[in-house]
Amino acid sequence: MEINQEQITAFNKDLLVEHKENLTQLSRKHGNLEDIINTISNYNIAIPSWALGAGGTRFGKFGFGGEPSTLEQKLEDISVINALTKSANAVSLHIPWDSPENTNAIKEKAKRLGLRFDAMNSNTFQDQENQEYSYKFGSLCHTDKNVRDQAVAHNKAVIDYGVALGSKSLTVWLADGSNFPGQLNFRRAFENTLASLKEIYAHLPADWKLFIEYKPYEPNFYSMVIQDWGTSHMLAKDLGKQAYTLVDLGHHLPNTNIEHIVATLMTRGMLGGFHFNDSKYGDDDLSVGVMKPYQLFLIFNELVFGMENNPANNPIPAWMIDASHNLKDPLEDLIQSIEAIETAYAKALLIDQKALEEAQLQNDVVTAQRILQDAFNTDVKTILAEARLRNNGAIDPISAYRSLDVRNVLIKERGMNSTATGL
Ligand SMILES: [Mn+2]
Secondary structure, eight states: OOOOOOHHHHHHTTTTTHHHHHHHHHHOOOOHHHHHHHHHOOOOOOOEEEGGSBBSSSSSOOOOSSOOSSSHHHHHHHHHHHHHHOOOOOOEBTTTOOOOOOOOHHHHHHHHHTTOOEEOOOOSSSSOOOOOOOOOOSSSOOSHHHHHHHHHHHHHHHHHHHHHHOEEEEEEOOOESSSSSSSSHHHHHHHHHHHHHHHHTTTTTTOOEEEOOOOOSOSSEEEEEEEEHHHHHHHHHHHHHTTEEEEESSSOOOOOOOHHHHHHHHHHTTEEEEEEBSSSSSSOOOTTTSHHHHHHHHHHHHHHHHHOOTTTTTOOOOOEEEEOSSOHHHHHHHHHHHHHHHHHHHHHHHHHHHHHHHHHTTTTTHHHHHHHHHTSSSHHHHHHHHHHTTTOOOOOOOHHHHHHHHHHHHHHHHSSSOOOSOO
């Protein structure tokens, strides 16, 4: 299914008058509204190729019909999201779940749909069919060099796919670790991982980046080789200038001050990528912003400050949604996620940074808190809607999605039993 401009214009018609009134009101209050709208209208978040089907837990998986069963169909689904939100012009591919059979044809298809390829993702956390060695006891950290070599070769192959598709980065997330004390020699595992990463790094084209993702636990519950941002940072520093740390919101122990990690990494120009989701207990894969919208806002405050005050030349991070959907239509969930991310971003852009700095210099804690909370409590729906409207997107993407009956159209096209690759 593809959504055309006439459908969106027709949908917007009824909402236009009220929207313009809201915009006029808001612009009276905020002098820098135009800048904020521009920033949001230029903002895009990559959609992972594994987020378009029903996600499962280890207990069960419930389909909802019309799932994309090919990479081509996944690209079409992302183009639906992008047509409505105008903020999802990129796909983040997972190999081997979404290995393209014909890279040229896929590249062409993406181009026609106005999509580009963001970070590539390798997978050494599962064994694939016809794989010679098992990752049961780790991949890049493994005690057996044959296993490490196989995992390195896989990552190089993922880079090669990415080069063919026009991607510019590789994200490595490792499930490597141990479930029992004594199982693994921590130092040996770290050194093996570093040596393996060095081989992968050597295969990177000069204009590529390598993102190293960390996670404190799961699937291993005693130790993870790359457990935290410090370990990721050490590895990236040892690899070289093209290596960065990637922050996944769900990959922290409860109550970790993630915004502080973001600020620290940006101080050294080391924040390469960002995975959005939310959590109540652990890596719950809940929709971003659903549990802790204030934390998300505080993170964006650091991102905004970091991008505007950037002596270490931190690159603009690669943004990606990384969540799984058990109950919601994934396309609706991704649209909601984009709205939550942009809401936090727009609110952070409303912060009067000069006044905040002044309050900080005066140690005026009350004023500092008020500046943040005033921005957070501002309704930015109109800013988001205007940003979409200027790109010919929908004023209200979820309502547009429903009024166009997208899911039922997809079920008609693909049937009730089609399933997408992924977890
Ligand atoms: Mn992630």
